[in-house]
Amino acid sequence: MTMDIKEIEKLIKESLPDSLIEIQDLAGDGNHYSATITSSAFNGKSKIEQHKIVYAALKGKMGNELHALSIKTKEKNGSEN
């Protein structure tokens, strides 16, 4: 099963309204995506916690419909760390 970019963006925006999202369809097959998400919700959190926030926003789709989504999270108004 595949998901389109708009759907992924919409789910993330719903949970993280202040987020800036950049998504690339890596293979053009609607199945391999790379997303860079910048949000203040990540500030002060560990990478694992940040990714868990994104997984929660995707409501269980990660690892199912979304097999190959590579995620990069960045804090807003903070360091990129």
Added chain:
Amino acid sequence: MDQKTKELIENEVGNNEVCLFMKGTPDAPECGFSMAVLNILKILEVKFKGINVLENNELRQGIKEYSEWPTIPQLYIKKEFVGGCDIVKEMYENGELKKILKNKNLSFKD
């Protein structure tokens, strides 16, 4: 997750300082994300055990529950969940992975 699966995970994590739950084996990875983490461990010459979740469906589901993480691969260093492919890659690139290995007294190629 059943008790047997939980014990299996606890044993692997407890008995191996560096432990990678992956798809395929270290000699024959069956997924690009698993291969990416594998390559990092190989470049760093870290001693690790690779556990093929494709051989055991209970384990494949159980490890996701155990780590509260929906994807595989998953890397554990000294019983601590470090992350999946994206995080491990990022930590390798920014030097944090080496820092963890050093802090935990594990040998690797600097």
